[in-house]
Amino acid sequence: MNAIIKQPSATLVPFKARLDAITDPARKAALGALHRSGLPDRRVEAWKYTSLRFLNETPLVAPSEEFDAAQARAELDRLGLTAGEGADLPRLVFVNGRYAPDLSVPPQNVGLSFFGKTEAFGTLSSPDRDALTALNAALATDGAEITVAAGVDAGRVLLVSLGLADEPVSFHPRHSVTVEEGARLSLICVQGGQGRYLHNPVMELSVAANATLNHVTVQTESDDAACLATLYAQIEERGSYDSFVLGLGAALSRHEVHARLNAPHAEVHVNGAQRLLGRQVGDVTSVITHAAPDCRSRQTVRNVLDGQSRGVFQGKVLVERIAQKTDGYQMNQALLLSEQAEIDAKPELEIYADDVKCSHGATVGALDDEQMFYLRSRGVPEAEARQILIHAFLAEALALIPDAMAQTLAAHIMEIRFPVTGEE
Amino acid sequence: MPAVTETREAVEKLGQSSYKWGFETDIDMDLAPKGLNEDTIRLISARKEEPEWLLEWRLAAFSAWQQMEEPKWAKVAYPPIDYQDAHYYAAPRKKPGPKSLEEVDPELLRTYEKLGIPLHEQALLAGVELPEGETARPPVAVDAVFDSVSVVTTFRKTLEEAGVIFCPISEAVKEHPDLVRKYLGTVVPAGDNFYAALNSAVFTDGSFVYVPKGVRCPMELSTYFRINARNTGQFERTLIVVEDGASVSYLEGCTAPMRDENQLHAAVVELVAMEDASIKYSTVQNWYPGDENGRGGIYNFVTKRGACRGARSKISWTQVETGSAITWKYPSCILQGEGSVGEFYSVAVTNNHQQADTGTKMIHIGRNTRSTIIAKTISAGQSDSTYRGLVRVLPKAYGARNFTQCDSLLIGDRCGAHTVPYIENRNMGARIEHEATTSKISEDQLFYCRQRGLSEEDAVGLIVNGFCRDVLKELPMEFAVEAQKLLQISLEGSVG
Numbered sequence: 013m014n015a016i017i018k019q020p021s022a023t024l025v026p027f028k029a030r031l032d033a034i035t036d037p038a039r040k041a042a043l044g045a046l047h048r049s050g051l052p053d054r055r056v057e058a059w060k061y062t063s064l065r066f067l068n069e070t071p072l073v074a075p076s077e078e079f080d081a082a083q084a085r086a087e088l089d090r091l092g093l094t095a096g097e098g099a100d101l102p103r104l105v106f107v108n109g110r111y112a113p114d115l116s117v118p119p120q121n122v123g124l125s126f127f128g129k130t131e132a133f134g135t136l137s138s139p140d141r142d143a144l145t146a147l148n149a150a151l152a153t154d155g156a157e158i159t160v161a162a163g164v165d166a167g168r169v170l171l172v173s174l175g176l177a178d179e180p181v182s183f184h185p186r187h188s189v190t191v192e193e194g195a196r197l198s199l200i201c202v203q204g205g206q207g208r209y210l211h212n213p214v215m216e217l218s219v220a221a222n223a224t225l226n227h228v229t230v231q232t233e234s235d236d237a238a239c240l241a242t243l244y245a246q247i248e249e250r251g252s253y254d255s256f257v258l259g260l261g262a263a264l265s266r267h268e269v270h271a272r273l274n275a276p277h278a279e280v281h282v283n284g285a286q287r288l289l290g291r292q293v294g295d296v297t298s299v300i301t302h303a304a305p306d307c308r309s310r311q312t313v314r315n316v317l318d319g320q321s322r323g324v325f326q327g328k329v330l331v332e333r334i335a336q337k338t339d340g341y342q343m344n345q346a347l348l349l350s351e352q353a354e355i356d357a358k359p360e361l362e363i364y365a366d367d368v369k370c371s372h373g374a375t376v377g378a379l380d381d382e383q384m385f386y387l388r389s390r391g392v393p394e395a396e397a398r399q400i401l402i403h404a405f406l407a408e409a410l411a412l413i414p415d416a417m418a419q420t421l422a423a424h425i426m427e428i429r430f431p432v433t434g435e436e
Numbered sequence: 437m438p439a440v441t442e443t444r445e446a447v448e449k450l451g452q453s454s455y456k457w458g459f460e461t462d463i464d465m466d467l468a469p470k471g472l473n474e475d476t477i478r479l480i481s482a483r484k485e486e487p488e489w490l491l492e493w494r495l496a497a498f499s500a501w502q503q504m505e506e507p508k509w510a511k512v513a514y515p516p517i518d519y520q521d522a523h524y525y526a527a528p529r530k531k532p533g534p535k536s537l538e539e540v541d542p543e544l545l546r547t548y549e550k551l552g553i554p555l556h557e558q559a560l561l562a563g564v565e566l567p568e569g570e571t572a573r574p575p576v577a578v579d580a581v582f583d584s585v586s587v588v589t590t591f592r593k594t595l596e597e598a599g600v601i602f603c604p605i606s607e608a609v610k611e612h613p614d615l616v617r618k619y620l621g622t623v624v625p626a627g628d629n630f631y632a633a634l635n636s637a638v639f640t641d642g643s644f645v646y647v648p649k650g651v652r653c654p655m656e657l658s659t660y661f662r663i664n665a666r667n668t669g670q671f672e673r674t675l676i677v678v679e680d681g682a683s684v685s686y687l688e689g690c691t692a693p694m695r696d697e698n699q700l701h702a703a704v705v706e707l708v709a710m711e712d713a714s715i716k717y718s719t720v721q722n723w724y725p726g727d728e729n730g731r732g733g734i735y736n737f738v739t740k741r742g743a744c745r746g747a748r749s750k751i752s753w754t755q756v757e758t759g760s761a762i763t764w765k766y767p768s769c770i771l772q773g774e775g776s777v778g779e780f781y782s783v784a785v786t787n788n789h790q791q792a793d794t795g796t797k798m799i800h801i802g803r804n805t806r807s808t809i810i811a812k813t814i815s816a817g818q819s820d821s822t823y824r825g826l827v828r829v830l831p832k833a834y835g836a837r838n839f840t841q842c843d844s845l846l847i848g849d850r851c852g853a854h855t856v857p858y859i860e861n862r863n864m865g866a867r868i869e870h871e872a873t874t875s876k877i878s879e880d881q882l883f884y885c886r887q888r889g890l891s892e893e894d895a896v897g898l899i900v901n902g903f904c905r906d907v908l909k910e911l912p913m914e915f916a917v918e919a920q921k922l923l924q925i926s927l928e929g930s931v932g
Contacts, residue, residue: 057509333849333850336849346861348863348864350864351831351864352831352862353862353864354861355859355860356859356861357857357858357859357870358856358857358859359855359872360854360855360856360857361853361855361856361872362852362854363844363846363852363853363874364851364852366846366847366848366849366851366876367849367876368846368874368875368876369874369875370873370874371871371872371874372855372870372871372872373869373870373871373872374857374859374869374870374871375867375868375869376859376861376866376867376868377866377867377868378864378865
């Protein structure tokens with residue numbers, strides 16, 4: 013790697029024309045910090061293992077508002093969202109970061125508006141600290157704003173993002189979800205696409221007292237795309253946020269969750285699984301902040317890495333001084349299937365309260381020889397035995413998804429990408 | 437919790453007095469003028485009567501250092517250090533290189549006597565008084581470094597007979613220049629990092645050990661570092677080379693007077709283990725940690741690294757870190773030789789306002805290399821303690837194996853304990869396991885001990901010692917005793 017140090021402004025070259033055209037004062041403010049820092053390089057500790065060189069200096073233009081509806085429908089078919097169990101779910105479909113009403117079936121029992129109309133930046137994100145969030149704030153055009161009123165069980169909502177790029181584009185949707193006191197929502201996000209693009213969503217999730225938000229993200233973006241998602245969640249007293257990401261697609265992906273347990277007895281799960289091949293880079297990063305006593309956090313992330321792919325896991329659990337009786341657990345496991353695959357893991361505990369129970373674990377290894385032998389000795393061919401073990405390894409992670417239907421949907425999309433019976 | 441209140445009261449009573457090594461020796465010193473520039477380096481080199489190549493090496497390191505920035509990634513905070521406001525050379529005034537104890541300043545001898553360091557060869561125990569009625573244990577050879585120079589090295593005759601070289605590095609430069617030149621800077625290059633570069637430019641003394649092929653060093657070797665002079669930094673450099681099939685166990689101890697200002701200690705330790713060689717390096721780090729308000733104390737910025745060059749070689753680091761205001765230290769192993777083994781056992785205790793960021797790096801290069809990391813962190817008072825460790829497996833390290841366990845214990849609600857492991861694996865045939873826990877002393881254990889009549893302090897002491905047992909048992913006997921006492925003293929008041 014050569015040691016040429018880029019000027020902060022050089023990292024913004026792909027977006028330069030669009031950033032220069034911004035006049036809105038609120039967005040300009042977000043830009044100030046971004047211009048000073050630029051996009052992070054690997055000298056920034058939080059980006060130690062993931063390089064944004066993928067973006068290089070090719071201009072990423074704003075996508076046009078028009079898109080090919082047939083292509084969009086084909087993509088929905090490919091994702092398995094038009095047949096089977098998921099077909100009847102209320103859905104909000106975004107194409108290239110813009111709401112596509114013709115493809116959508118809005119949910120009935122939630123409050124719904126769009127960032128494109130309200131331009132309401134939430135309060136949970138931190139554009140000053142996170143450069144990609146600042147970039148989003150500067151360039152965001154649309155996004156779903158979902159509110160579940162107090163006491164309402166809103167069932168399931170499907171939020172689909174499609175990237176359909178004829179030329180290199182970038183889109184920066186800004187979603188927000190508010191689940192009011194005692195309410196419930198199961199949010200299923202599915203991301204897919206074709207062509208070369210950057211998908212840079214920011215999502216703010218607010219879970220009120222006694223509310224429950226189950227959230228599954230299935231990322232199966234174009235193999236030529238980058239998906240850099242940043243989520244900010246805040247959970248109030250006895251609220252529960254259960255997050256799961258399944259990373260399958262994109263050349264470069266990062267799923268970054270900032271979860272803040274804001275009041276006693278709040279609970280958060282930040283789970284995930286990745287299955288990568290080729291030269292994919294998949295990064296699962298999280299910062300879980302215990303800002304109140306008696307809260308609980310759980311995290312299990314599993315990686316299956318083939319080809320020359322690289323998996324990154326960074327998980328920080330921060331326990332503030334006030335957060336006594338914290339119960340935190342974090343586990344990261346990786347299975348390397350090829351000699352060129354790589355895993356970089358950094359599970360981190362930062363603890364300032366003394367009466368806590370926090371632990372983390374990490375394991376890395378190849379497929380277990382004994383398990384392989386067990387299957388082979390029972391007449392299972394090698395390729396199939398491998399598939400069974402890989403499937404079992406990931407199935408244990410998927411089993412953490414509390415919503416059974418979301419679990420089935422995620423497993424189904426994984427099977428579309430990695431057919432179980434196919435050749436290895 | 438009553439135990440905590442009780443211990444806190446006790447700590448307040450104790451205050452500074454618990455650091456019993458904090459006295460100052462009044463001795464006539466030869467000081468270099470304050471400041472750091474090429475002239476300082478030339479002066480050090482001249483005082484040490486060094487050959488030209490070493491001066492060149494120092495100057496190259498200095499120019500590299502000038503280009504470098506102080507590392508900021510560690511979880512420690514301190515006011516900016518003025519590198520020009522210190523003496524880089526301080527030596528007790530004496531005839532150069534005393535050959536026998538008779539020539540050493542009696543004031544110095546009294547200092548070491550007070551510290552419990554045996555410089556007379558008949559005094560056989562390092563650091564511990566011989567209990568009555570007990571027979572002497574195997575002897576320990578000691579190299580005593582006082583500020584910038586080594587004042588005496590014991591048992592040199594016995595070691596020479598076995599073929600082992602154990603002498604101050606300044607002397608080794610003169611008497612074994614080829615060996616020093618061959619290995620110096622090969623494990624920690626002069627420009628490795630900010631503090632290593634600084635050390636390479638201005639290092640003054642330290643120990644040199646060479647164990648030839650097939651020799652098992654007949655006794656434990658030990659270096660005792662003492663900072664005494666005001667406004668000085670100590671920059672010692674240790675180089676240990678162990679040839680094929682040879683082995684050595686090396687102990688390192690250190691103390692400093694209690695002062696209100698901070699003093700800098702930036703050491704470099706390089707270990708080289710050839711085929712089937714083994715090096716055991718144990719440290720009890722007890723620099724002055726500052727007072728209960730965080731005033732004074734040593735800044736301990738140390739680079740320690742060992743290279744397992746030969747097949748089946750082994751390097752084992754054991755450290756008990758109780759002192760220093762700030763500790764920045766990552767004893768590491770580069771596992772090159774096939775089947776080589778790296779170990780890191782650490783207990784880090786911080787109290788009052790101490791900050792420690794310590795851990796290790798295990799770089800697996802060769803096939804079937806193995807490493808074990810056991811790190812125990814105890815934070816009390818308003819201190820912050822971080823374990824930071826890297827396990828890196830490179831593509832050719834088939835069959836590499838690592839096991840890491842980090843446990844943190846928090847005592848009191850104003851301290852912090854952090855764990856930052858980095859795991860980088862590029863080989864599918866490697867197995868890495870990491871686990872970490874953070875907790876406080878369990879009420880059950882405390883209750884169990886109290887119920888059997890132990891005082892709260894004794895109970896906490898017992899539990900802490902049990903918590904650290906996996907590491908303490910790795911220490912050579914003499915050090916283990918000292919380390920246990922140190923743990924008690926370091927946590928005195930805050931626990932037991």
